[in-house]
Structure formats: C-alpha cells, structure tokens
Amino acid sequence: MSESAVEWPTVGLTLRVDGHEYPVPRVWIGDSLLAVLRERLDLDEPRDGCAVGECGACLVAVDGIPAASCLLPAVAAVERDVRTPRDPAFDIARAAVTEAGASPCGFCAPALAIAITGLLRRNPDPGPAAVREAMAGIVCRCSESDRWIEAVALAAEAEAEAGVAIQHEYAEDSDTGPQPDYPEYPDYSDQAGDAP
C-alpha cells in the first residue's frame, strides 16, 4: 500500500429493514450489509461469525430469499426488502428451533430461523436429505443435524396450521422443485455390490 492517504469514500443510504426505513449517513462504500445492520443499526441478529461467507451465521432474507449479509455490500441492499431474524415472519421458525433444542449455544439460532423459513417457502414438506442440503451453509459446532431436521418438521407443522402461503415463483429452480423432490440414480439393483 502506498504512503498516500487511505481513500475513504462514504455515501448516505436508506435501508428498508424489517419494514422500517432507516436512513444511515456516511456509510463506507465497502461496508457489508452485515456491518451496517450490526454496527450502525444495532441489530445483533444476524451474527458476525466469519465475515467471509463460510459460516452462514449472518443470514438475512433479501426480497424474501436467504442471503449471507456479510457478502452483500450495503449499497447493494438499497431499495431491497431486508428482513432480519427479528422480523415476525421468522417467529414460527424461531420457536421451532428453540423447541427442538437445535442451537445449544444460540449463536446460529437466528440464521437457522431464516434458513428454515426459506426452505419451507420452497418446499413445505422437505425430507431429511432436503433439510440437510438446505442447511448445509450453516456451520454449527455444537448441534447435530437430527435436531435441525426436527426443528424443520416442527416449523412445517406450525406453518401449515397457521396457513402460511408458499412462494412458488422460485420453487422451480430450486433443488427441491416439483416431484420427485430429489435427484435419483437409475436402478442398479441387479448389479449392486455386496451388502454387509
């Protein structure tokens, strides 16, 4: 780096978070949505786990789709509908996470609520493998996936009771689109290897 002054371009922007408009003055253009949500708006959920898109703890919903807020520049979130885990839209999933004991230390609990809600919008009745795949972006070091599968089942049940609508518009390009909801190999049963 040169000895010249560090360039520090800033911009004022307005974010729409959980249905409220927040004007945020003097945001560094390199700041992520996560940094602005946490450090400028004092919203501690999403969490800052790795800041490089590995751990999934910073999930928010942007225009209804789960996104890693540490990888999304704040300036790119202007005029988008940003929902943090505190939004009532995730209440059902949060309650399910708590009930299933799916996040022992609580650090990933907000991200789990977003991921579960996002999954159920695409696929209201996911099987265990679909749940595992949908949650694979959240790296938790203190739970096991059986509890996450249980949490999704609880949330699915509660959402069905509450009559939450499914967003079909992006169900098609998802892994869990129309039937069958999983990729399948041809039947090899006549040449299968030795079973134990």
Added chain:
Amino acid sequence: MTDPTFPADLRADGMLWMGATRSPHASAAIRGLDIRAARATPGVHAVLSAADLPGYNFHGPRSIDQPVLAADVARYIGEPVALVAAEHPALARAAAERVRVVWDPLRPLLDPEQASTAPPIHPDGNVLHTTTLVFGTEPGALLDPDTAGVAGLKVVEGEYAFDAVPSRPGAPAAVIAVPNGERGIEIYVATLSPRGDREVVAQCLGLPVEKVHVIPTRVGGADTHREDVGLQVQAALLALATGRPVKAVVPRDVPAHSGRPAARLRYKHVVAEDGSLVAVDADILLDGGAYASTTVDVLDEACRLAIGPYRAPNVRITGRVVRTNNPPAGRVRGGGGALTCAAYEAQMDAAGTAVGLGGLEVRLRNLLRPGDLVPDAGDPLGKPAAAPVPIPDCLHGVLDTPMPSFPPGPDIREYPGTVGRTGELTRIRRGVGVAIGMADLSNPAQQGEYATAVVLVSQTPAGPAATVACSAVETGSGLHDLIRATVERTLGIPPERVAVRAPEDPGSLPSSAAVTHPAWVHGSAVEAAAKQARAKLFRPLAEHLGVDGGLLKVADGHLVSHDDVFRQPLAEAYRRCLPPGRVVRGDGEFRMLTMPTLTGTSDAANVAVGAVRAVVDVDTELGLANVVQIAIAQDAGRVVVRDRAEQRVASGAVAGSGLVLSEGADLPYGWGEPSPMDSPEVVVAALLETAAEAKDEIGPDGLPVAAPPLGGMKPVGDLAVMATPAAVLAAIRDAVGDPRAGSPLRLPLRPDRAWWVLG
C-alpha cells in the same frame, strides 16, 4: 450489563476497533518497526508495539512464555506484532497493513520430529515436557519379534499421525475493553476464568489488580475453551492509550486461540495366541507449537490414556511435547484420550487380525475391570481402576441399536459425497466398526477451582421466581440449563422463572476459576446457594414445626421434612412464606481442591468409559466416506438435564467424525467440521447413571469439598469425541480392508489420503 451476551455484540459510545499487524513468517527476527504511515492513516488513534506495554510482556496458562506482542522475534505465522485502534474495522485493518516491519526471516522449525536436534526457538529449548509411565516387565524384553515368535506371541506394530486442527469457534473470539476513570479498566469477554485473567492482565498492563475488572459475558458461542488472555491485554492496552472503548475481534483466518496439537503415535502391542494382551509399548509425540499453552496437560493425559480400557500386565508409555514454529496448540476437545483412542483401537483390531479372533473378541478378552491396573502419573506402578467400569453395558447399548438400511437412497444426497461429487451404488461398500473409549478423572495437574453464586427468590404475579448471579459461561454445553434445573430441583421454581445473571458487582465478585469442570463447580455453588435460600425462605414454617430450615426439602411439588412427617403443597408453602416484596437471598460457594489433594489419598483411579458403533459407507473410487450412523452409550455419572446431556454427546459424535474425516490445518478459513450434509444420524443408546448424589462434605476450611468419586462428575461428550474417530476408522477398515503396512496412517482421512484408493 446483566443479561448473557455474545462479546462481539457489545458496543460502547465512541468505540474504536482493534487491528493487528501479524507475522507473515513462521520464524523471523524483528529488526525494525516503522509505525508512521499507520499512525498517519485517517481515523487511527493509536499504533502500539511491545515497547508500549507498561508491564510484563509474557503470559501463559502453565509456562509464562507467550508474548502479548512479539518484541524481537516472531515464532509462528499470524503472531501479533503491532496493534492499531481506529474508528472503523476496515481502517484498523488498512492501518495495520501499513505498519512496516523489517523482517529477518529465519529457518522455521516445522517438523516436530526434528525439534530435539534443531536449534532452540526458546531459551529453555524445544522439548517442553517428557513423560514416562512403566509397569510390569519392561516391554522391550517382550518386543523382539524373534523371541516373541518362539514364545507364541505376536507383535503388532502401528504408526498413526494426526494433523493439527486450529481452533475456530463458531462465534469469533472477541473482547471489549472500556476505560472507566478511577475505577480502571473493564474488560468484557466470554472467559471461563475471570479471576485468573484479571491477574494476568493487571501484570501485563503494570496496573494494580484492583484497577482491572474482567467481566464474563457468559455466553461463548460453541467453544469450550477460551483461554488466550493475550487478546484481553491487547484490547485493554489500546483502550488505556486512547481513553476510549476498544473492541477486538480475531479475524477468521488467524487462530483464535490454541488449537489441537499435531500428534504422532507409535505402538507395539504384544498379544498371545488366545488373544490376551501381554505388553504394550507406546511412544507419543505432540507438536506443541510455538508456545507452551496447555499441551503439557494434554500430553500427560494422552499418556495415561494411551492403552485404553484394557488390561495389560506390562506397559511402557513414553511421551514428548516439543516446541515448533507452528501455531500454538493446547487443549483438545475430548481431552488427551481423543489423541490416542483411534490409535489404540486400531491396534486392538490389528491384534484381532493377527491372532485370527477379530477385533471385538480381542477387546472382550482384555476388557478393563474394577481393580485392574491403569497407568497413573501419581503412581509409577499404576493404580487399580475404581468401580464402576460398565463397558459391557455400553457395548450392549450400541450393539442393540437397530442398523440403518442398506443401500442408501434412492435420494442421491444419502450417498457418500452427497451432492456434486456423488458416489455410485455399484462401488459403495458399507462397514461397521465398534470402539471403546476411556477418560480418567484424576488428572494430577488439576488446579484448584472455586466458584461463588447468589440466588435471590421473590414473588411475581406468575409465582415465585429466582435470579441466579454467577459467572458461569454458557459455551453451548447447557450450563445455564443445568443451573436452572438445579434451582428447580432445590427450590421447585420452574426453569422459565429462573434468570441467570452476572454478579451484581462484577468488578469485585467474579471469582470463578472453573475451567475444566464448569458444570460441576458452578452447579455445586448454585446448589449450595439455593439450599441456603430454601432454608431461609421456609424458616417460618420450620420454626412452626420446631425443626431447622435446612431439613425441609422439595419433592414432587411438595415441601417435605427430612422424616417425611410434614408434607405441604409447594404453592401453599410459598404463599405462606414468601409475601410479595420479600426477597430471600442465598449465598453459595464451592471449592474443588487440587487433584493431588483430592485423589492423593485414594488408592483407585476413577475412569469413565463409553462405546461407539459407527456405520460408514465408503466409495471405493472417489475415496469418499459417509458416516451414516453413530450409536453411542457411555457412563455419564449423574445426569441433571438429560436432553442437554444427549445433545452434548451427539455433538461430540459429529465433531469426532469430522476429526477423523475432514478437519485439518490446511483449510485457510475452513471449517472441516461436518456440515449437515456430512454429519451422521446420532443415536444416544444409553447414558448410564452410575453415581449417587454428591455428598455434602465440609472441609477443614469450612467450605464444602468434593468427595470422591468426584460428585458424580463424568465428562459427557468427551467420550463421543474420543471414540467416534476410532469407530469410524474401524468401520472403514471393515468396508475396504486394512491400509498397506509400513506407512503411517495419517488422519484426517480425506479422499486424497484414502488408502483404498491409493493402494
């Protein structure tokens, strides 16, 4: 601040961010430092180096050898050299990059095998510690393959190498230091040991200890051990220099604190034709990294647990931990046994093959029973194992667990490799492996531990409620749940009306040093406080009955006297004794003496055992392994919150399968921890409760002490971390055969190291 908070979520007005200049070299002398460009960066308020530290530059949990900031030499990649405080984290990073360090790179010592002959990287040499445990006939006499063959004995040799695993907790390591005028400096951090940290920070800052206040935030975020006090000193130093609060967060690509050491184990097992173990010779080498941290404890524990829960009449175990220019290592999830279990269990399988009986049969013929000798540092001849050693019950538990169906699928996400690089049915083999793990509870290096707690009981519209003030840190292990359950059991107040808060005066009170047994030490302090509160609370009733308040207990929703003559519904007792506005306070403390004091008089070694069965699908072409199911049964001592205990065990099993298959040091940001796609179904087949309730015993100093067998404390979760890798490895061998002899078995067993593909 009273509610538990993640330290990274704390903020203060005018807060600055810490950035650190770190060594790009594994070993290099520092010839000069120019901070002018960094200091001139806008928004930067301070740039400091080791020369600015007013106190002592070194800290460390055992040997005081780790500098807060490297002064004249850097000994590992990522070691901090200079600190920056700036108004934005990106500015702090940019300024830290502008600190110009004149490096003089030296040849790094990276191979622990060469440490004892290489030039010393510390003044006191590279060999940090050696351990030798011997009993019976010197195994060397039995190990000569020629003589052994004549006597009808088989010698089974094996070498095993584990990679180091850096510590990357789910929540980043974070500290916020706040200068507070006359009061001194306040440090908010998810430490497990506020009292010890306070002394170290004061010494490094050159402040009287009263001027330093270490306040535990009491939720950690998925890591049991957070012991790098250096980060606290760094943040505090910047806060004092700038007069403003400073937040320090360790970025993901540098080790947050000491990780799992690399280990190399060489074994020779001598086994008779009938499968009985004649002798075991084990040699263990740990790479302690650049600084001592706690690797000496890890080595000692690994040596004591080097042969596992088996009877062996002749044993020689030698261990060394050396310094290198790798990042500092320290505590290991699962304890020292997590470094040895996969190796000794692989040896037992190999012994089974050598005598033609199979691994399980050879294990059964040598199972440790109460009274059999186990290696013990306190006694060169070994110590007899104390009852119970319920290995058969554990084995029944896991073997009775129903097997998952084969083949996997039809969903291809159930195949090895899941999505993207998926195995195919024609080349998938399934294997089943069983392993037994053992943890010992008599660590002779155990330091004394101490905890205090306050329980306040008052009436609310919803009913009686309790507030617990203690410094117990929730790291995801369920400690706060355990505290609530303890209050419920003692006072009959449901968990949802029990709040766990920080001590009222955090500056003076947090005096817990409960690092290794937090559930036991904090739980006991809370129990003592709750009992005192109960005695005070129901004193009016007790006086009416003419008994001491301490003799009234809570059982089945009733308040009952010790002799069961008096019995009253709890709601009524509370209504009579706890009018609105009355607040009853109970104080409790618990002190665990140092382990030699605790077990020195005991003739027996307390152990905990567990068994794991792993079911693994292996792809024979891609080298992929998918752990389908882990079944585990263990001796859990005393279970207070069953759900959390099961969770802890299951999480240990997931961590264990990651340790054997994916976690390693070469993943830059990487987790290696199994994602939900890779993590197995975990069946907790049994948690055996083998311990009676802890006794209330009063020591000579008037404080309650723990009486063996350690109040029912057994390490829940450690056995899963320890035995799961061994069981997964056994299952892989079952599926695809043994690796070729001669080369060490290197773990984690990632696809590029899979012997069945390479062979």
